[in-house]
Amino acid sequence: MSKKFVLIFGDAFVDYIAEDQSNSRFSKFLGGATVNVAAGVARLGAASSFITVTGENETSEFVRNELMAEGVDLSFSQLVPEKEVSGVYVHLLENNERHFERYVDETPNIQVDFSSIKSEAIDQTSVFHFCSGTLFHPTALMTTRKIVESMKKSNVLISFDANIRPLRWKSEEICKKTICSFFDFVNILKLTEEELFFLTNTTTIDDGILQLRPYNIEAVLITIGAEGTYAVINGEVEHVSVEKVIPIDTTGAGDAFVAGILSKIYLEGYPSSIDAWVKYVSFGNKLGGICATKSGALSAMPRLIDLEK
Template identity: 25%
Template sequence: MTLDVICLGELLIDFVSTSKNETLVDSPGFVKAPGGAPANVAVGVVKLGGQAGFIGKVGLDPFGTYLKQVLDQLSVDTSYLAFDKEARTTLSFVAQNPDGNRDCMFFRHPGADMRLKPEDIAEDYISRGKIFHYGSISLGSPSSKAATLKALEYARAHQLFTSYDPNLRIDLWSDPEQARKEINDGFRYADFVKISEEEYEFITGCRSVEECGRYILGKGAKLVVVTLGKKGCYYSNGRISGYVNGFHANVVETTGAGDAFVAAMLMNIANLIKDGDLDKLADEEHLRGLLRFANAAGALATTGIGAIPSLPFAKDVEALLV
């Protein structure tokens, strides 16, 4: 089976606060929601009409079983989702502070996702994809980093388009400088990079989105997008650059917004690859249309609790675009 997108990385449980504008200390309760940025992207692609697979590892525990069931029910291919007998599924507790920033705490000492190994990566499976998507969290432990690099080696050998989310979760790193170095190293494998306005200054040292775009393009990327929340996004491919406005949304919780954006971009890029039209990414009008679609998907993902449950279907995105 050919897959539009193969995602590698963390699959976890987000316990999302039932109360808005409360810290984790003050939150009265939490709702269980499946999540993990690369897994969210895989689900987002499927909900938008594509085919996606997920490579990762969860614990041999009730949460791991639940997460596999969720992906299976949503038609994400889990052929290379493994169970670990020695580490538990990663858990995350998420709240939104009164200032609008996310308050997040992980239980991962270690999490099963950190124990993904190079031998868990199958070249034949990678070769079936059009796009390979990875994030920075799997670069944070020696085992999962080696697995990610093995997958990237296969992806490049089979000429897959590569996508990277330098997803900054500083609490998952023992040393901020190591986080900055490892996340920066991830840029050199990517054709497409999505980074958020909250992340780019720490990761790149840049003081503006334009400078950030130039910096990441200098690492080898072909297209860089900086997401700007409700304001939309900035984009640059080295030849054309600009801003695309966002969409109004009745925001409940923002966990999966960036992943919905990435899923929408990758679904449309996979369609270009399928049609032999990847050069349309260099056409300003066409690229801005893709980014507008992705902004709409990101906005819709903020209207529910939890990432995977809130990821939009294509019909919902299209309705917002009308």
Template identity: 30%
Template sequence: MFHVAALGELLIDFTPVGLSNAKNPIFEQNPGGAPANVLALVSKLGKKTAFLGMVGQDQFGLFLKEVLEKNNINVSGLKISEKFQTTLAFVHLDKSGDRTFSFYRNLGADMMLNASDVNYEVIKEAKIFHFGSVSMTEEPVRAASIKAAMFATENGSIISFDPNYRPLLWSSVEEAKKIIGIGVKLADILKVSEEELELITGKIDVAVGADMLFREGVKVVLVTLGKRGCYYKYTGGEGYVDGYAVNAIDTTGAGDAFLGAFLYQICDMKMDELCGLNKNDFKRIIDFSNAAGALATTRTGAIPALPSIDEIHNIRLTR
């Protein structure tokens, strides 16, 4: 049994770590890919996880497989391609630690996962199935992602979806909205940023946009607001939970840490139990998730920056 299984991209984030003597940027090789980041925190906090996806038979792909194994993430659903290379992403940080990406992904291995490559036995064993839209930008992995999510639904898994919108990976905004909309329709739990909420709903007002998604069938809507925390909406209510003030140096993976912390806390719940929580208990789940997301910004990288359970508990004591 797996508490969370996730399908999607597994890649290398090259993160800036300073300048060389010649004043040129130095980049550090870090494991990346939002679904893997989510799993890494769930696993670090003590639950069983499994990854489904594809990397290349190259030094980067083998490094990523090793990282998953070291983080106690099951790799029986990880395919190694001899034909396609592992995707690379270069992270660019501004003065506040906010990041943009440059992708080297022309027929990257993560894009070439076919529906027939997916280990459906892993999904059968998953209480929660998580995926994002980066694995929906191109075929054949788009069809594989949708089929896997539908299979998970049929097998009774809770479906978690993160649009994780990366404009450079889509041919147009219109295509992105259309395909992301498919993921939204499949989702029980939806984690979005303010920008993604506006993209999907056309609404700037967070409460209005979240209500639209809730009325369309999403059972839990989580709108991450950076250092301002999170807006949530579920059957038991809606509202804001404040974030944590930290010295942010790299926001890469912060949203993944937030979502990983959220999924960790609901691993042993059924969907109706989650929706039936009273508002105070639900807000405590969000607060824990906010703490994890904030702490992930205080170190560089994504998986290397994920906090421990003790770090999360300690920062919450500062409230």
């Protein structure tokens, strides 16, 4: 059976952003790392499918409509009528900086049901991608683990962006242990420099890379902002620089980077050499840089037309 899409699994999320500094009226925007990647992949011309769970209210309908408008397939997503999509209220301060006022998650126990995931979702996936965003929740953790194990058995390429939010976990140790427990399953691991240090209890890139070696991850991509990315390919380390830009908002830059890597793999195949990986990572770096020059996350995700300019 042909491999039809990049499959992304995660939590649908809505950003409620204040329209002015009175912080009394809010506009809705799609948000969340996996949402950004799903839409980013589609914007780059690759087939993108997203597994999440939504409900029957207006907000859930908004999420589905926005994702479909981005060209993201929702055939394998699940609908549970009483599900309330998670969100965050973002206030504007006097200097127009954003302040994350409060998170809303009224139905945390309604998660994707693994038993309801169709076998075609696994059979037709070329690359599977997930984050740690919901791994702190027992049901979400169990579902994620079952999906990852199924993908591994079917020899699907597995991509994991740690995307750590420490405040959502009961303790740092549980966070570290849970995230690292997936490393034996993944082909591609994306970390920020800070996440590398956090997970490996180190303070230098070299020491962090050394601590990850026992997991034998094929590709570890460590983004370091304006300094580019360290690509560790089968143990060989290559620093890939990024073109300098004047950043306006770095929100979503890492998601744009991931979308670039996944779309390249889907459209051109898995890199077979360090030189091929450098090419892909350079592309991801470029997308992250473009994203950082615009405000917002999903709204700043590059399209093919942006690359042609």
